[in-house]
Amino acid sequence: MGIWQPRHWESEVDSGVPRRERRSGEFCAYIPDLLTDAPLMLSPATARLLAEAETAVRRLDRRSAHGLASLSRFLLRSEAIASSRIEGLAPSAKKIALAELGQSEDVEGLSDTAVLVANNMTAVRDASQTIADTGTITTDHLLELQSSLLTDAPRLHGVRTTQNWLGGSAYHPFEAEFVPPGPEHVEGLMDDLVEYMNGAAHSPIVQAALAHAQFETIHPFADGNGRVGRAIIHTVLTRRGLSADSILPVSLVLATFRDEYIHGLTAYRRDGSSDSRQVVEGKETWISVFVEAVLHAAERASELADDIDALREEWTALITDRRKAEGRSRALRSDSAVTLILNDLPGTPVLTPVTVARIHGVSPQAAHTALETLREAHVLETASIGRGKRAFLSPDLLNLISVAERRLASTQFDTRLSPPNRPVPARPL
Structure with missing residues (x-):
């Protein structure tokens, strides 16, 4: 069962910051239920929505839109930009494409930003495909994906050995938006996660939804959790054969509807036994948010296919x-x-x-x-x-x-009606 575990935080900061940032005290960290043991019950409405989403994805995957799969790396580069904490407008598609060319040929005048984004794109694409193609996923595969994204920060590679948290102060977890499980729980939870990813107990979309939410809840790394968590979505869908070319920009849609995304993850993290009403409803809330994102992603990818044609x-x-x-x-x-x-x-x-x-x-x-x-x-x-x-x-x-x-990046998928809500390329002239 998922529980909020009381823990003690002992500050190691002696000076240099305000006193309120140096405090020690009690806080709670969330330990999720194991995926392989937890039952899943969906309402008829959610089941119908899920069937609609799977039909939309399979219809898209059957289209003969040459090159659509390759274009996904350009759509997904927003993740690399956001994860690299680049502020302002994103590099243009031209700059990123030239930086990709620079990986195999000499290209002068490339910006550091464009090179960073192109390298991250390549790392995610290659590592995700390796995981999708492997017979049995292990924690080491996810560790390799994380290290490929953090080539310039080897000290951050691997499973964390300290408590982490999301939001709030950089010095203590008392004002955090969410506190993942303590480091002593991470290894067992990760073993359970990859065991679940190796199975087929649920439909591909449900499996991708639960694997992503569980990974983000465990937050097993000191850095790179967001990028690996998003890669898991596409890896599961590819591995299960639903989206053979990983063309669905699901994670970009989730980033656009951030409030709904956070609401869904928060609902997923309810405490109680796995068959209790509040936990069952919480999982269904998250799955509904995710399935809606898949539907939006399939519609947008279909529009892109029409544009390419x-x-x-x-x-x-x-x-x-x-x-x-x-x-x-x-x-x-x-x-x-x-x-x-x-x-x-x-x-x-x-x-x-x-x-x-x-x-x-x-x-x-x-x-x-x-x-x-x-x-x-x-x-x-x-x-x-x-x-x-x-x-x-x-x-x-x-x-x-x-x-x-x-x-x-527009909540109405039309920048004339709703402006982009995260860094994106400048409007083409």
């Missing part, structure tokens, strides 16, 4: 017009370098001849010729990335990514 039609028309102007009426071959680039462009909106040759297995000369063809057709434009070096990019696609991210 519209862009593809524009690209095809531009190429067709260009070829007609040159007196060529035959359609492009399906294996031509131009066609290969266009098919993959949503996932790789910034390219060089080297990148194209590596991804598509064409010669550097064929890659360069194809990129120039797309530039002349006004599908791509160029940007300098160093002395005598150019990258080719799709401005329309990069603008779409920024617009979509801004929409996801």
